[in-house]
Amino acid sequence: MTGLASSPSRPTGAAGTTGAGMTSDTEDTTGTTGTGETSAPVLEAVGLTRHIPMHGRHRGQSVRAVEGVDLALRRGQILALVGQSGSGKTTLARLLALGDRPTAGEIRFDGRQLDAARGRDRKQHFSHVQMIMQDPFASLNRLHRLRYILSRPLRNFGGVGSAELDARIIELLERVHLTPGREFIDKYPHELSGGQRQRAAIARALAADPSVLLGDEPVSMLDVSIRLDILNLLTELRDRDGLAMLYITHDIASARHVANDIVVMYSGRIVEGGPAEAVTQNAQHPYTQLLLAASPDPERLLAGDTDGTDDASDASDADNNGGTGTTTGTDRLDAARDADANTTDAAGCPFRARCPHAQPICAEQMPDPIDVGSGHWSRCWLHR
């Protein structure tokens, strides 16, 4: 499965990248990780933008769901995309899966630019890039047995004949640890638990034999006790099969657990990125610091290292009702959702309304990614 886009396609990938302007260069120097590897990206977004026009009272305005995003997914690596609700994570995933058409920007697979409007491109793309959706209760048609659900991508992409179909389906089921596969093949989705359903959804994605998986909050609808299993399954697929993966989440702690790299998204823009450890342990952008402050981390609480929390509480002056750093962060996140800047002007940093360090320049322009060392970068004037 992984042989699809290996070394022969590298040169074209590189050629496509150089033509892309400033953004892909920064991706190469910065977005690529401290894990040392710099293979050519399998799936790449350059300046990807999606504006969603509004209707009714707000006719004429549009939501800037995704604004000039650059991303690169590499073989055998998981890139985590972290951000709060409404920050454009899912829209970005749909764009990457060609489930939606971008307003501007490019999507490249193995260096080849794709056109979401072309049916042939889309179908071909689906055979390389598969999506795991957030809600396993909604993403499986309850009227079909797993046999049917899994047979469709096998037939559509693999051209698998009826003779070997059952064997392939069982193999898929066992690959996602739905064992014994023979027992699960005739089940309806309602006969499965949430975790089992998500496994079935992952099996369906794998049936297309993709080289990239896009996980749109694949564990957020699952019970906490099952999350780790699914996350371990994803890392296993990365390590064993060398899949490239985008792991979308609002839970920065789980991102640290599975991902090689993390990018942080706020209001349609990527504000910080780099190796997972660097981003979580040494967050640079004020928003990332806020996110970290909002996630419960026993180590940090014990150590009393409240770097991000202090910044957050400085600004939250009045409404800080004496809770821990964690609750402070949560309060701030809630407040921020109301003041979300998605529909306002494009210029400036979208986070400035909430930022404890806002300066006049923040309203005028968002800085280009600024390298803060070992592939870790941030888009904040503080680091200029």
Add this chain to the structure above:
Amino acid sequence: MTRRLPIRVPANRKVRFGLLIFLVLVLVAAFGPLFVSHVLGQSPTRLHAGGALESPSGKHWLGTTSSGQDVLAQLVAGTRTSLLVGLVGGAIATALAVLLGVLSGYSTGRSGAALTAFVNIFLVIPGLPLLILVASYTRGRGGWVTVAVIIGLTSWAGGARAKRAQTLSLRNRDFVAAAGYSGESRARILFLEVMPHLAPVIASTFLFSVVGSIAAEAGLDFIGAGHASTVSWGTMLYWVQSQGALQSGAWWWFLPPGLCIALVGTAAGLVNFGVDELADPRLRTRRATGPAARPRRTGGLTPEKAR
């Protein structure tokens, strides 16, 4: 163990009773005329087979009309006409409703808008006057088939609107998008992912279209817009009315056709109780295994077998 029998007898008693009524009516329509003519030696159209307004007897099981026709023979012949009109009219109306409703809901852009406009136009055309107009114009030509076709062509709009609404809500479900990512064609998504979810709506539309068609046919005949020589429940009621059977107390004449129409409606209502099972495999399982069988949104409470 999870396999279903090819034909299941519905467990619900209401549904069973409704189906039983339909079965009896269909049997009457299919074999009743034979029985009436060969065993009882009666004909629905022969005048003066007995005296005028005879009450039920061994010879005339349901008495006679004011012209001495056998009421049972008429009722049986009328059952055949009415059921045929109901089935054909209902089938046409349902087919059109599904086709136009689902397509207008599923297609986006101009074609979808045009289809929706077309449906809306038909929705606001008052059905009954149109029906009367067309039926008076054809007046008996083509027999019950014409009536059925006219009824079918004028009564689909409401059903189409309901299908459209359902399709709209289904179109953006995750599993439809997932089917797209699985490389399915639009037609296949429509017919195998979206449409099966409409099965209960389609089935209940069909049930009530059948009843509606039977009622419409009876209504047309009753007001005299049908063909006077056709024997149906409607024409029977027309003659009941014009001959003043109510005033003369000939209950054996007006009660049977009225009851038959009511019976069809009741049966449809009862069968409708079982329609939900069509689109929910969960309801099909013989015995619910208790609350644990519905792991909705909680997933992890039951220990996972699949570790």
